[in-house]
Amino acid sequence: MTATETTTPTVPDFGDDETDRKICFICSKGTLDMAYPALVMANGALGEGVETHLFFTFWGMDMITKKTMDHLKFTILGNPATHMPQALGGLPGMTGMATKMMKKQISGLDVPEVPEFMELLVDMGAHLWACRMSVDMMDLEPDDLFDGVEDIINVSDFIELSDGAQVIFV
Amino acid sequence: MTTQTTIAGHDVHVDDEGFMTVYDEWTEDLGRELATAIGIDELTDAHWEALRFLRSDFAEQGETATLRRVAKIGGIPTKQLFVLFPKKPAKKMAYIAGLPKPHGCV
Structure with a gap:
């Protein structure tokens, strides 16, 4: 390791001024191995101060359904x-x-594990959304869903909220 | 690369981003200076609880605690860490505590 001398200390750029970055994960799978990628990346994004949304659809509903989320x-x-x-x-x-x-x-x-991870993401400020069509298709009620889910929204709501966001489909 | 620099009269070694690289060069006074440099003007008892956990955990584990570890082992709720060290709590805590950025993903 080389050491050079300088008189002006470097202060890290924590990007406090950049507030417009937004990231949306579409979680469409209900297997254990396919649940984690979005959870880990969302955790990383939140830790970087990025506005983070997770939209659960089709088999991804298992990740936020109380009955199944702990049994992927x-x-x-x-x-x-x-x-x-x-x-x-x-x-x-x-x-x-x-x-x-x-x-x-x-x-x-x-x-x-998945339920504790969901709690963690919500505590970090993540927004969780359930897909309207999947909820109807699977005959689910709002009470069947994890408490951290903000709302059941349709695809046009999702397109609207993901305006300007980086969208990642898992 | 490590650079030698002076922060508030203390000679210290920092990396390219400005994070301190030598554990023993840090003092609580220096921590206050580092906090001011990144816009945290006052370190309250709650801030110090997190920073002291980070320091002692690093001494034991040899690596900087992730947010989850600060919450789980240090007993400080994640929500509170985001209030104390807004937006990027893990990196900001590490910087103020004179430690490297956490390496763990979760």
Whole structure:
């Protein structure tokens, strides 16, 4: 490490003046492995002071439905990136075992489970939105949804609120 | 690259962004100066509780605590950290506490 001398100390730029950045995640999957990318990135965005929205649609509704959010699963089936023989994935109990292993790895990194992660994001100022069509399709009531969900909105509401935002589809 | 500089009469080493790189060069007085430099004019007891946790946790763990760790282990609610150190609490706390930016994602 080289050290040079300077008389004027550098002050980091925390970007306090930039207030217009906005990021929206569309969460469309209900598997454990597909829930985390948006949660982790949203957490990072909030930590950087970026206005952050998460819009849950189709299978992503499982991430914010009280009954399912703590029971998301991970499966070997249809996921060649596990580098396991696909035939194994079809055996009884394999999905449960794979889920348990993944949860162990995640908690080993001190990353919270989905319900606690949602609470954390809300505490950090995230805006959570449920998709109107998915709610109707799945016959859900507002009470079935995680308390941190601000509202059930339709796609035109979402298009409106994501105006000028960076949109990431997961 | 590390640079040697002087902040409020103290000779310190900082990285390219201005974060201090030598743990023992930091003092609470210096912390107050660093806070002022990034627009936090007064450090209250609540600020100090978070900063002291960060310092002692770094001494034990060898890395800067993430926001979740400050909340979970340090017992300071996340919401409050955003009030005390607006917008980018993790980085601002690390800067004032004379520590590197946290490396963890969550």
